[in-house]
Amino acid sequence: MPAICAVEWGYNQFNKDNPNTQERIVNQATTRTISAGVSLPLVGFGTYLIPDEEAADIVQGAVTAGYRHVDTAEGYNNEVGVGNGIRRALGHLGLGREDIFVTTKLWPGNPAWGSPIKGRDDIMASFEASLHRLDMEYVDLYMIHAPFAGERRVEQWEVLVDLKEKGLSRSVGVSNFNEDHILELERAGLPLPDINQIELHPWSQKPDLVAFMLENGIQPIAYSSLVPLSTWRTKEGENSAKTEEMVKAGAHEDSPFKEMAARYGVTEAQVLLRWAVQKGYAVLPKSSNPERIKANFDLFSFEISAEDMEAMAGMDRGDGVAWAVGDPTKAE
Numbered sequence: 001m002p003a004i005c006a007v008e009w010g011y012n013q014f015n016k017d018n019p020n021t022q023e024r025i026v027n028q029a030t031t032r033t034i035s036a037g038v039s040l041p042l043v044g045f046g047t048y049l050i051p052d053e054e055a056a057d058i059v060q061g062a063v064t065a066g067y068r069h070v071d072t073a074e075g076y077n078n079e080v081g082v083g084n085g086i087r088r089a090l091g092h093l094g095l096g097r098e099d100i101f102v103t104t105k106l107w108p109g110n111p112a113w114g115s116p117i118k119g120r121d122d123i124m125a126s127f128e129a130s131l132h133r134l135d136m137e138y139v140d141l142y143m144i145h146a147p148f149a150g151e152r153r154v155e156q157w158e159v160l161v162d163l164k165e166k167g168l169s170r171s172v173g174v175s176n177f178n179e180d181h182i183l184e185l186e187r188a189g190l191p192l193p194d195i196n197q198i199e200l201h202p203w204s205q206k207p208d209l210v211a212f213m214l215e216n217g218i219q220p221i222a223y224s225s226l227v228p229l230s231t232w233r234t235k236e237g238e239n240s241a242k243t244e245e246m247v248k249a250g251a252h253e254d255s256p257f258k259e260m261a262a263r264y265g266v267t268e269a270q271v272l273l274r275w276a277v278q279k280g281y282a283v284l285p286k287s288s289n290p291e292r293i294k295a296n297f298d299l300f301s302f303e304i305s306a307e308d309m310e311a312m313a314g315m316d317r318g319d320g321v322a323w324a325v326g327d328p329t330k331a332e
Contacts, residue, residue: 029042030042030043030300032219032280032282034171034194034195034219035170035171035194037170038140038170038171038194039101040069040101040141040171040195040219040221040282041067041068041069041101041282042069042277042281042282042283042299043067043069043273043277043282043283043285043296043297043299044067044069044070044071044101044103044221044282044283044284045059045062045063045067045069045070045071045284045285045286045293046071046223046284046285046286047059047070047071047072047076047078047082047286048073048076048223048286049076049238049286050076050078050081050286050288051078051081052077052078052079052080052081053081054081054288055072055078055080055081055082055084055085056081056082056084056085056088057085058085058288058293059081059082059084059085059086059089060085060086060088060089060092061085061089061290061293062085062089062293062297063085063086063089063090063093063100064089064092064093065290065293065294065297066294066297067293067297068099068100068101069100069101069103069282070082070086070100070101070102070103071103071104071221071284072102072103072104072105072134073104073105073107073145074104074105074106074107074126074129074130074145075105075107075145079104079130079133079134080133080134082134083133083134083135083136084135086100086102086134087135097136100140101140101141102134102136102139102140102141103139103140103141103142103143104130104134104139104141104142104143105142105143105144105145105175106118106123106126106127106130106142106143106144106145106156106160107126107145108144108145108146108147108148108149108153108156109122109148109149110146110148112148117148117149117150117152118149118156119152119155120155120158120159123156123159123160124159127142127163127168127169130142131168138167138168138169138170139168139169139170140169140170140171141169141170141171141172141173141194141195142160142163142164142168142169142171142172142173143160143172143173143174143175143193143195143197144156144157144160144173144174144175144177145175145176146175146176146328146331147174147176147177147178147181147328147329147331148328148331150332153181153184153185154184154185154188154190157174157185157188157190157193158188158190160172161190161191171194171195172193172194172195173193173194173195173196173197173218173221174193174195174196174197175196175197175198175223176197176198176199176327176328176329176331177193177196177198177329178209178329178330179208179209179212181329181331182196182212182213182216182218192216192217192218193218194218194219195218195219195220195221196213196218196219196220196221197220197221197222197223197284198220198221198222198223198320198329199222199223199224199227199320199321199322199327200220200222200223200225200276200281201222201224201225201226201227201228201272201275201276202228202257202272202275202312202315202316203227203228203246203315203316203317203321204227204316204317204318204319204320204321204327205313205316206320206329207316209329214280219282220280220281220282221281221282221283221284222276222281222282222283222284223284223322224320224321224322225272225273225275225276225283225284225285226269226272226273226285227240227242227246227320227321227322228246228249228250228255228257228268228272229250229257229268229269229272230247230248230250230251231250232250239324240321240322240323240324241321241322241323241324241325241326241327242321243321246317246321255268256311256312256315257271257272260304260308264302264304265302266295266298266302267292267295269285269292269295269296270295270296270298270299270302271304273285273296273299274299274302274303274304275304275309275312277299277300278303278304278309283299285297
């Protein structure tokens with residue numbers, strides 16, 4: 001596997017000869033190399049819970065605002081709208097398909113939820129259907145959405161490796177896999193994933209899993225980065241395993257994220273997202289509000305201090321809460 005590019009942190013001063021100027025910008029890589037010739041933009045746009053009929057306008061706005069990484073999935077039921085939004089934005093901006101990184105995911109099946117485990121032919125049909133809905137000839141990243149296939153995980157991964165070798169997906173990955181799930185693939189003599197997309201934020205940091213991934217050249221993508229916010233998943237139908245205690249902690253006026261946001265002159269969401277990219281993870285903020293979409297993309301004009309990063313390292317509460325059934329990395 002190719003080594004993950006190092007992110008270099010430092011500063012460029014604007015008008016550095018002017019002693020009254022305090023403005024600065026963090027000078028750092030905004031992409032990561034995840035496989036030969038494939039760069040992953042660290043700030044992506046997530047589309048979970050965006051209805052298909054609204055996705056085109058929202059995604060077009062995000063790409064127009066600067067996002068060059070868009071994440072969807074077979075299970076989100078919005079690939080048609082996402083594809084339309086990407087094409088409209090690229091046409092408006094005069095850009096080509098190669099200028100944007102597009103991710104979609106295979107739903108592997110889960111008998112406990114009434115969906116059978118997918119075999120090779122089923123996976124190929126799912127992938128072709130995703131390409132058709134997106135109206136694209138390839139994707140930049142295709143992932144197994146969760147480790148629910150049990151003893152057939154290796155079989156499913158073999159199909160994704162084939163798709164990469166055929167150039168139909170420029171990179172391949174998994175989502176919600178733990179160390180044991182990934183070692184299964186290694187023991188089968190298969191290439192390791194380019195990506196593992198997992199729930200990551202200061203309340204669920206998964207340090208052992210992340211360390212294992214980095215040691216093996218697997219790039220983390222963080223989802224549900226905004227869990228600590230009191231406003232996260234508050235609408236009807238947006239289920240999670242978030243506890244009432246967590247909701248109250250996020251709403252408390254003394255929330256450390258509120259304090260940090262005020263100190264840095266940014267939003268709480270920007271603090272949480274910045275924590276992830278400063279750790280080297282890609283992020284997938286989602287919003288339908290144009291101003292929040294823009295703010296969530298602005299993660300490189302400030303830096304969280306070493307003291308605040310150390311404080312956030314002590315906030316880990318354990319498992320993720322984005323899935324109502326519990327953290328899927330615990331699946332057997």
